Amino acid sequence: xxxxxxxxxxxxxxxxxxxxxxxxxxxxxxxxxxxxxxxxxxxxxxxxxxxxxxxxxxxxxxxxxxxxxxxxxxxxxxxxxxxxxxxxxxxxxxxxxxxxxxxxxxxxxxxxxxxxxxxxxxxxxxxxxxxxxxxxxxxxxxxxxxxxxxxxxxxxxxxxxxxxxxxxxxxxxxxxxxxxxxxxxxxxxxxxxxxxxxxxxxxxxxxxxxxxxxxxxxxxxxxxxxxxxxxxxxxxxxxxxxxxxxxxxxxxxxxxxxxxxxxxxxxxxxxxxxxxxxxxxxxxxxxxxxxxxxxxxxxxxxxxxx
Ligand SMILES: [Zn+2]
Numbered sequence: 143x144x145x146x147x148x149x150x151x152x153x154x155x156x157x158x159x160x161x162x163x164x165x166x167x168x169x170x171x172x173x174x175x176x177x178x179x180x181x182x183x184x185x186x187x188x189x190x191x192x193x194x195x196x197x198x199x200x201x202x203x204x205x206x207x208x209x210x211x212x213x214x215x216x217x218x219x220x221x222x223x224x225x226x227x228x229x230x231x232x233x234x235x236x237x238x239x240x241x242x243x244x245x246x247x248x249x250x251x252x253x254x255x256x257x258x259x260x261x262x263x264x265x266x267x268x269x270x271x272x273x274x275x276x277x278x279x280x281x282x283x284x285x286x287x288x289x290x291x292x293x294x295x296x297x298x299x300x301x302x303x304x305x306x307x308x309x310x311x312x313x314x315x316x317x318x319x320x321x322x323x324x325x326x327x328x329x330x331x332x333x334x335x336x337x338x339x340x341x342x343x344x345x346x347x348x349x350x351x352x353x354x355x356x357x358x359x360x361x362x363x364x365x366x367x368x369x370x371x372x373x374x375x376x377x378x379x380x381x382x383x384x385x386x387x388x389x390x391x392x393x394x395x396x397x398x399x400x401x402x403x404x405x406x407x408x409x410x411x412x413x414x415x416x417x418x419x420x421x422x423x424x425x426x427x428x429x430x431x432x433x434x435x436x437x438x439x440x441x442x443x444x445x446x447x448x
Contacts, residue, residue, distance in 0.1 A: 279304035283327030290417035306436035334404035360390030380442030
């Protein structure tokens with residue numbers, strides 16, 4: 143696979159691929175489910191750290207791309223890594239266990255100098271524009287979610303904020319999909335399946351919290367217990383941005399919510415505030431405040447993607 147004609151064929155095939163919602167921007171390999179080994183990263187994470195998307199994965203190689211660079215990583219023992227058709231380093235250790243391909247994080251320092259536009263350069267904006275984000279308004283239809291102390295239901299607030307987040311992100315040119323756009327019931331596994339089918343760069347589920355003690359207030363980010371670093375990074379970016387709303391932060395916590403555990407890519411669940419707290423319920427019902435929260439969530443998502 144290392145000879146020149148094979149490489150040229152691979153580069154030609156890759157040039158025909160484009161990224162958009164519904165067409166994988168991250169290839170069949172998505173973020174790892176754990177960040178336990180600090181030395182090894184999934185090829186999806188490696189691409190993200192370099193500002194590249196995974197455009198192709200086979201049993202022998204992975205291709206990472208942006209509009210200026212093609213990085214070809216051969217994942218068989220003794221193989222090499224190529225940047226724009228030039229060999230830059232041996233691939234080193236490759237871990238293919240658990241349906242994920244992991245390579246040494248140290249490859250970043252070998253690949254980056256050979257790239258035409260390192261991360262943060264002019265390509266960063268392009269990557270963001272090609273990103274696919276799935277916005278999930280929690281509950282809906284026969285499932286109203288929590289009831290607020292003011293009598294309204296969680297599902298309606300979630301939809302109002304989620305719709306505005308989706309509108310703001312679409313306005314920025316991102317490919318945005320909602321799991322529901324009206325008062326309809328969508329099964330939890332279907333919500334995750336939508337993100338998985340689209341190989342979304344990020345799945346964000348929007349909820350409002352409840353608690354037996356009415357004094358409890360503030361927003362919380364949730365990621366799955368075995369979440370990837372990308373999920374934690376996205377949660378951190380949204381939490382930081384949410385502080386602009388003036389609501390108190392409970393930071394990022396882990397939980398086994400189905401929409402988080404069943405999504406294969408980065409996923410965050412946002413609990414915006416407590417419907418069981420009278421003043422937060424009033425804020426969450428206020429269309430002006432809903433827009434402020436939506437803006438903060440959208441800003442956090444854009445921050446994570448750039
Ligand atoms: Zn909920």
